[in-house]
């Protein structure tokens with residue numbers, strides 16, 4: 001059987017690194033996208049020490065040059081890509097945030113640069129490679145905080161977490177997911193949004209109640225669904241979430 005190739009953005013730490021570890025243990029070659037060569041090489045070496053075929057790929061999702069170079073490198077080395085996990089993500093207001101009325105537009109813009117525009121840039125660059133896979137899979141790492149339905153429900157735990165830049169960027173990422181799924185319907189490429197749950201990582205100053213590995217198991221689980229798996233879905237550990 002041919003070894004599958006997965007690219008994970010923001011894979012030098014947190015949920016991205018743990019997702020790479022799970023996929024790597026499954027025998028998948030994992031390409032660790034990271035903007036810092038030092039951090040990316042270190043993560044690849046750590047996984048390599050565990051017997052995982054892990055390689056660092058320089059990739060800042062906001063830098064078109066690194067995105068194009070990464071696609072060229074993967075094309076030259078492997079000629080295709082089976083799994084793309086758009087995991088790189090930021091919050092620009094910290095874990096507690098500011099009221100929307102006190103949020104500078106630049107904070108919203110910065111969140112969208114990574115969490116939305118970066119996903120579009122990476123997806124467009126990698127799609128020709130994913131189309132060459134017998135079962136290409138794109139997983140966009142979203143959040144419950146992207147659910148407009150949950151935000152509109154005062155009884156939901158999500159309702160009280162009003163982080164404008166992050167939440168709006170994840171809602172937009174959900175819209176991006178649906179748009180690509182519609183374009184790619186009937187092809188060999190599926191596109192889903194998946195949410196890891198609230199995990200203790202640098203993103204939230206380790207306030208999450210789940211481990212990064214627990215969150216990663218949700219993302220990796222969606223990534224290994226076969227060609228007959230869902231597309232255009234918004235998936236959490238316990239099943240689909242309302243958009």
Ligand SMILES: NC(=O)c1ccc[n+]([C@@H]2O[C@H](COP(=O)([O-])OP(=O)(O)OC[C@H]3O[C@@H](n4cnc5c(N)ncnc54)[C@H](OP(=O)(O)O)[C@@H]3O)[C@@H](O)[C@H]2O)c1
Pocket residue numbers: 009010011012013014015016033034035036039059060061062086087088089090114118141142143144195196197198199200201202203204208212
């Ligand atoms: N933790 C949670 O509870 C939670 C819940 C729902 C969804 N998520 C999502 O899960 C994903 C991973 O987050 P995490 O919790 O693992 O956070 P994290 O530990 O802070 O990791 C974020 C990763 O994204 C990378 N990154 C940031 N900007 C980037 C850029 N411009 N280009 C490439 N990589 C970039 C970071 O690289 P550097 O090390 O260079 O900064 C890091 O590798 C994010 O999309 C986040 O929104 C997390």
